[in-house]
Amino acid sequence: MKVSIVGVTGYSGLELVRLLNNHKNAEIVSVHASxxxxxxxxxxxxxLKGICDLEISAFDSQQIMQKADLVFLAAPSGVAKNLAEDFVEAGFPVIDLSGDHRLPASLYEKWYQKTAPAKETLAQFTYALSEYTDVKGKKFIANPGCYATAVELALIPLLKAKAIDLDSVIVDAKSGLTGAGKALSASSHFVNVHDxxxxxxxxxxxHIPEIVQELQLxxxxxxxxxxxxxxLPVNRGIMATCYVRLRQPLSQDAIRDLYQSCYADKFFVRIQKELPExxxxxxSNFTDIGFAYNPLTNVLTVVSVIDNLLKGAAGQAVQNFNLMFGFDETAGLLTVPSYL
Amino acid sequence: MKVSIVGVTGYSGLELVRLLNNHKNAEIVSVHASxxxxxxxxxxxxxLKGICDLEISAFDSQQIMQKADLVFLAAPSGVAKNLAEDFVEAGFPVIDLSGDHRLPASLYEKWYQKTAPAKETLAQFTYALSEYTDVKGKKFIANPGCYATAVELALIPLLKAKAIDLDSVIVDAKSGLTGAGKALSASSHFVNVHDxxxxxxxxxxxHIPEIVQELQLxxxxxxxxxxxxxxLPVNRGIMATCYVRLRQPLSQDAIRDLYQSCYADKFFVRIQKELPExxxxxxSNFTDIGFAYNPLTNVLTVVSVIDNLLKGAAGQAVQNFNLMFGFDETAGLLTVPSYL
Amino acid sequence: MKVSIVGVTGYSGLELVRLLNNHKNAEIVSVHASxxxxxxxxxxxxxLKGICDLEISAFDSQQIMQKADLVFLAAPSGVAKNLAEDFVEAGFPVIDLSGDHRLPASLYEKWYQKTAPAKETLAQFTYALSEYTDVKGKKFIANPGCYATAVELALIPLLKAKAIDLDSVIVDAKSGLTGAGKALSASSHFVNVHDxxxxxxxxxxxHIPEIVQELQLxxxxxxxxxxxxxxLPVNRGIMATCYVRLRQPLSQDAIRDLYQSCYADKFFVRIQKELPExxxxxxSNFTDIGFAYNPLTNVLTVVSVIDNLLKGAAGQAVQNFNLMFGFDETAGLLTVPSYL
Amino acid sequence: MKVSIVGVTGYSGLELVRLLNNHKNAEIVSVHASxxxxxxxxxxxxxLKGICDLEISAFDSQQIMQKADLVFLAAPSGVAKNLAEDFVEAGFPVIDLSGDHRLPASLYEKWYQKTAPAKETLAQFTYALSEYTDVKGKKFIANPGCYATAVELALIPLLKAKAIDLDSVIVDAKSGLTGAGKALSASSHFVNVHDxxxxxxxxxxxHIPEIVQELQLxxxxxxxxxxxxxxLPVNRGIMATCYVRLRQPLSQDAIRDLYQSCYADKFFVRIQKELPExxxxxxSNFTDIGFAYNPLTNVLTVVSVIDNLLKGAAGQAVQNFNLMFGFDETAGLLTVPSYL
Known part of the structure; x- marks a missing residue:
């Protein structure tokens, strides 16, 4: 399949280039930026010399629809919604990595402080957490947020099992700086982040309303x-540390079973014996999950980790791409964690 | 006053050298290591060339008592208790930075997995969180742990005000690597910590029983x-992020008043308008505290930050030293945060 | 082809697992450690869960030769030479990532302070800088050192062109910590490396004699x-900054031509317009090279960068593997630099 | 003495606040920013809460001259020269941390690409490398650049001793990010600097012409x-690695003597036995210097390190301030290196 990437010079766009460059079912035919x-x-x-020497083009929806079979929108929230319109109208497949098509209009406007896309447009998008959403044959995908992905994958098994007090969820999430994008600000200046x-x-x-909305399902x-x-003073990575109170005490094994039952056949979610780092x-595109229960406080601590640019953005976008079109779920995504 | 430092080549010992080198009321007369x-x-x-050129001596309690007026024990937990014995017996002032004299014997043995000091010895030590403990005239000080200091200073005002559900305390604390000491292990290898x-x-x-014990006061x-x-992949610094449920909602101003009433005259605790970093x-020896209340979840988030080697170890030890002998509380401790 | 990895838990060994796991012509059949x-x-x-779940075996040369077609030795210098003996005797292919088979015995003993392998063994090994050594059909490969690779690739074109004063070479090389291996020492403790x-x-x-020996060719x-x-306080990466005096001034274009003529058909060496970072x-397995000439001082500065674990170790080992057996040079090595 | 700081919110300005806050002979009476x-x-x-609660004022030369006895200009190069004019005209003492008054007009305009100050103004400024320049009684000080300070202190002893080939000097200098100032740019974005x-x-x-000019003295x-x-991916610190060829071989001891003879009575320059880090x-305000001679190449490697914000900027400014007015050279500057 031929694909175009819009917003190619943002962090998610560049990651899409990396992944799709090694994808047996995809060919990047155009890359776009402003x-x-x-x-x-x-x-x-x-x-990227010798890897992707394509010329950067201005955004042109007609040209993209002529050349490609699908477009990845890796533009910022607030921009992507405008770029998406022509494609939606024409019924041309879109995977949107921004936050523009994840929430109903009222919540979007409240939390993003921007005008929402038209309701009819929103209605056509499917919020697609790859492990839980059936996207086969879907055309318009709202790819989940990075923090949201980490939290949702950690908590859904507990909700499915009715295992926790619903008003007890506390999440202490940490992210590397790529999560904040490449915009220049004092808060991303090296000196202010380092140490x-x-x-x-x-x-x-x-991401709060996005998480709540998904968990409510x-x-x-x-x-x-x-x-x-x-x-965190690192480039990549999210850890979501989730504290929840159990309705009734569970053994470590019972908790493990509960997670395994959700993820046994999900390649990209791994339940680890120790807390992951x-x-x-x-x-990689993996989500690793670990946990420990404290009977004294009745608090279960669940830790999930992802690469915010992969499972938290471009990786899950490619995973959704694979699932939409019936390709091998792991195509283009078999990179091993670099670890060192 | 003349002081000796035992365990001078550990991180806390080296920090004591830095601080006491610029202390108008103290002179380092001997430094000891193994x-x-x-x-x-x-x-x-x-x-330290030109700053502290003293010769490193073997530990010798008699020699220390002849030369000095007080000894700082900056040895590891499990070692300090043995070094302390002679001094306690002789009534010679000790400030112990280790965990050996902070807990009753049973708790110590459970959490440290080491044999506790004799009960009579323990009974002579005062656990001294500088802002809350009156150490004037005391001879044997158990200096608080780093995490414990950050958490206790953050939570005591809420407990004093009976403001929170007592079974709701969740603390997500993070520390730089100096907190783990200089022992070599895979977990302190650069490659495993960085990124x-x-x-x-x-x-x-x-530190759990230490915190609970102090809060129960x-x-x-x-x-x-x-x-x-x-x-955290940094050398210095602790952030304690504390989540507590309020007994009844409080305004941001009311919470601020509650903290200000505890710390208005405490130079080294600063209540900040924004969450501190x-x-x-x-x-520096400061503890900065900030907070934000979420009415939707009824959770108050309190964030406190310290330099684990200063307020969390050597700094508080010098502060206690100052308070024991009636020196200016800030003597040797007026370093400004480096910030950059 | 079936391959075994000895010393799999070292940094180079783990990188071999990452690379060979995605290599279409190779299958890892056993992994060995002590x-x-x-x-x-x-x-x-x-x-590595779900990626390489092989059981770690003790080293057993006979077993390896039964199961596999080639062995990668990723053991430390001083150890690898002993492990290699059985294979060499049996004529079983070896790629040795250590320094044990790179130098003649006398130089090895002087610079490594260890007993050298037997001269007959040494004679069978080929030092293989992939871009310059023909390894087709060779059985015993001494894979170059990390610093050596970066420096040799930067300087050989200048030597081939007789462009520089031979006594003017000054190299200021910097490496991330994985280059020092996973052994625990004060010099690899996080606190001593960070900042x-x-x-x-x-x-x-x-690596000095190794570089000189290769350049003398x-x-x-x-x-x-x-x-x-x-x-450098990073995990991966080497930059070799090389300062040389030119025999006669050359334009930027002339220097570029000189490098392009050496590397035009070498996929893994890229001549960049700007100095690489x-x-x-x-x-990735790339070596990027850039340069700038200063007519005032007659000094040409050449900067080359590599990932010390890939082109500087496991990557070049796989590249040599590919070249030995006539596989596509890039098999298993098409990972894109992570950049972010 | 009463001092004002102009450009207080830049990195050097903030460091001046830290240092002067603990200076027994100085009182900060006003701080200025744009x-x-x-x-x-x-x-x-x-x-800075509780440390410096002064109100930020707009720049007003008259007001400063009324309130203060000296002004520190910590404004950027290109701005400081304009701010300095009124003070110079009025004969009011100035220590300028920028590059505006270090070079003759022609060199300034070539290397800074800005219009130079008037020649009469330039003529009144003294470039003051504290260890070599007599500033007693001087009124207008051009404080040296950070790289320049590290290089000059490393090389002057060799030049004084006529020990090196004058056309052989190669300096490979590295700096932390505070050296680049707080301006926002892609090159200071955390993601681009980290790792x-x-x-x-x-x-x-x-700094090239500044160094050459000083060395020519x-x-x-x-x-x-x-x-x-x-x-370097750190906040603070410069290392200047200097490679020079000796006119004739010297022993390590002879080189040490040569350095000691220059710096024996200079508190802030320390000759170390090992290469400093x-x-x-x-x-701290220290400059540490180490070296090693290689008889094979006849190259002497000299390594000098400084904190670019202290000896490389605000620290040397305070040192010059002390020397101008006959205060203890170390006043306000006795901070011990943080080391950890």
Whole structure:
């Protein structure tokens, strides 16, 4: 299949190039950005020399629809919705990595502080957490957010099993800096990030409604989560540390069974014996999950880790691409965590 | 006053040298270690050349008592208790930075997996969280643990005000690597720490009973806390992120008043308007505290940050030293956070 | 082809697992180490779960020769030479990533301070810098050192062109910590590496004779190089900054031509317009080279960068493997630099 | 003495606050910036709460001359020269940390690509490398650049001793990111710096003429140096690795004597037995120097390290301040390297 990437010079766009370059069922036929039009991608990003020497084009929906069979939108939230319109109208497949098509209009406007896409457009998009959503034959995919992916995969098994107090969910999530995008700001200046740890958007992060919405599919009784996000002085990786109270005590084995029953046939989710660390997954599309129950406090701690640019963005987008078209789920995604 | 430092080549010992070198009321008269005996400290640690060129001596309690007026024990837990014996017997002042004299024997043996000091010895030590303990005239100080300091200073005001559900305390604490000491292990190898974030000793950290014991002084109804510790890929700094449920909703101002009433006259605790970050305090003896209440979940998030080697170890030891002898509380401790 | 990896739990061994796992012409049939015998590799290294679940075996040359067609020796220098003996005697193919078979006995003993392998054994090994050595049909490969690879690829074109003063070569090389291996030492403790930059083994690094020996193949007049090595606070990556004086001034274009003529058909060496940075190559088998000439000083600065674990170790080993057996040179090595 | 700081919110300005806050002979009476006028400095930089709560003022030369006895200009190059004019005209003491008054007009305009200050103004400024320049009674100080300081202190002793070939100087210098200032750019974005090492401004760095000019004071025969600068993924610290050829071989002891004879009575320059590392000096005003001679290549490698914000900027400015007015040279500067 021929694919185009819009927003190729953002972090998710560049990751899509890496993944699709080694994908047996996909060929990148055009890459689009708002700057450096006419230059080879590898001229602006010399690390891609000999790998992707395509010329950067301006966005042109008609041209994309002529050349390609599907478009990945790796543009920022607030921009992607406008870019998506022509494709949706024409029934041309879209995988949108932004937050623009994940929430109903009212929630989107509240949490993103931007005008929402038209309701008819939103209605056509499917929020696709690869392990739980059937996307076969779907045309318009809203790819999940990075934090949301880590949290949802950690908590859904507990909700499915009715194992926890629904008002007890507290998530302390941490991310590397690529999660914040390449925009320049004091908060992404090296000096302010290095040797630091900064909590931001407490109680205000736009992934909160996304997570709640997805979790409610598994237990509508869940109303809120307590959610904090912090910046780790690393480039890649998210750890979501989730604290929940159990309705009744469970053994470590019982908890493991509960997770295994959800993920036994899911290649990209691994239940680990020990708590996973960032190194467990960086450079791969895996989500690793571990946990420990404390009978004294009745708190179960669940830790999930992902590479925010892979399972948290471009990797899951390719996974959804594979599932939409019936390709091998792992095509283009068999990179081993770099670990070192 | 003349002081000796035992365990000078550990991280806390080296920090004591830095602080006491600039202390108007203290003079370091001897430094002791178990290795490199006979070498100048500055020969082993060239960064101290011209600053502290004292010769490293073997430990000798009699010699210390002849030369000095007080001894700082910066030896590891399990070692310090043996070194302390002679001094306690002789009534010679000791500030012990290890965990050996903080807990009653039974708790010590359970959480440290070591034989406890004699009960009579333990009884003579005062656990001294500088802002809450009156150490004037005391002779034997058990200096608090690093995580314990950050958590206790964050939570005591809430307990004093009876503001929180006592079974709701969840602490997600993170520390830089100096907190783990200089012992060589796979978990402190650069390659395993860098670009990583690792949760360890979940539900098993030895600071748990220390924190509970201290908090119970302010509300004996508190029985347990849920406590996790993780390693940040930085050298210095602890952030304790504390999640508690309020007995009844409080405004941001009311919470601020509650903290200000505890710390208005405490130079080294600062209540900040925004959530503090590690950079706020690294290189100083400050504890910075910030908070935010979420009415949807009824969870108050309190964030406290310290430099684990200063307020979390050597700094608080010097602060206790100052308070014991009526020196200016800030003597030797007026370093400004390095921030950059 | 069936391959065994000896020393699988070292950094180079783990990288071989990553690469060979995705290699269409190779199958890993056994992995060997001196510890954790009998455990699954993925039990000790959970990041490999589902990727390489082979059991770790003790080293057994007979068993390897029965099961496999080639063995990768990823054991430390000083160990590999002993492990190699049986294979060499039996004429069984070996790719040795250690330094044991790169130098003549006398130089080896001088620079490594270890007893050299037998001369007859040494004579059978081919030092194989992939871009310059014809290994087709060779059986025993001494894979180059990491620093040596970066320096040799940067300087050979200049020597071939007789472009430089032979006594003017000064190399300031920097490496990430994986280059130092996983042995525990104060110099690899996180606290000592982080926020630091440390120059080590000045004038004593064992890659000096290896580099000189290889460069002499292209101009025997070169006798010595000035070579320094330092540790960067990163996990992966080497930059070799080479300063040489030109025999006569050359334009930037002329220098480029000189490099292009050497590497035009070498996929894994890229001549870049700007000076390359570590990010240009990390996660890939590429060597990127850039340069700038200063007419005021008559000094040409050449900068080459590699991922020390890939082109500097496991990657070049796989490249040599491919070339030995006539596979596609890039098989298993098409990973794109991670860049972010 | 009463001092004002202009450009207080830049990195050097903030460091001046840290140092002067603990200076027994200085009192900060006003701080000036171009943003956040009217806010307390500690409101914008909460880490300064309780340390420096002065209000940020707009720049006003008259007001400064009324309130203060001296002004530190910590504004960027190109801005400082304009701010300095009124003070120079009025004969009011200035210590300028920028590059604006270090070079003759023609060199300034060539290397800075900015219009130079008037020649009469330039003539009044003294370039003051504290260890070599007599500033007693001087009024207008051009404080040296960070790289320049590290290189000059390393090389002057060799020039004074006529020990080296004057056309052989090659300097490979590395700096942490604070050296690049707080301006936002892709090159200072965390993601681009972390895990990277980037060489920049090769043969074009504006400290080249400054270094040559100063070195020529000690041997006018020196015409050029080969100089490269790279960014280390750390916040603070410069290492200058200098390669020079000796006119005739010297023993390690002879070289040491040569350095000791220059620096025996200079508190802030330490000749170390081993090559120094960044940790040796970070957080202090020290310059540590080490060296090793290679008889095979006749190259002497000299390594000097400084904290670029202290000895490389604010620290040397305070040192010059002390020397100008006859205060203890170490006043405000006795901080011990943080090391950990």
């Amino acid at each position: 700057k450096d039009i006419g230059s080879a991608l590898s001229e602006i990003y010399p690390y 630091n740890y900064v909590t931001y958007k407490l109680n205000r992060h736009q 598994f237990d509508s009784g869940l109303k809120h989560i307590q959610f904090s996000t912090s910046l 960032l190194h467990s997954v960086i450079g | 290795k490199d005996i006979g070498s100048a400290l500055s020969e082993i640690y060239p960064y 990583n974030y690792v949760t360890y000793k979940l539900n098993r950290h030895q 302010f509300d004996s109804g508190l029985k347990h806390i849920q406590f996790s510790t993780s390693l 590690l950079h706020s305090v690294i290189g | 510890k954790d015998i009998g455990s699954a590799l993925s039990e000790i290294y959970p990041y 630091n930059y440390v120059t080590y083994k000045l004038n004593r690094h064992q 292209f101009d025997s007049g070169l006798k010595h190089i000035q070579f320094s090595t330092s540790l 570590l990010h240009s190559v990390i996660g | 943003k956040d006028i009217g806010s307390a400095l500690s409101e914008i930089y909460p880490y 990277n090492y980037v060489t920049y401004k090769l043969n074009r760095h504006q 000690f041997d006018s025969g020196l015409k050029h140096i080969q100089f490269s600068t790279s960014l 960044l940790h040796s000096v970070i957080g």
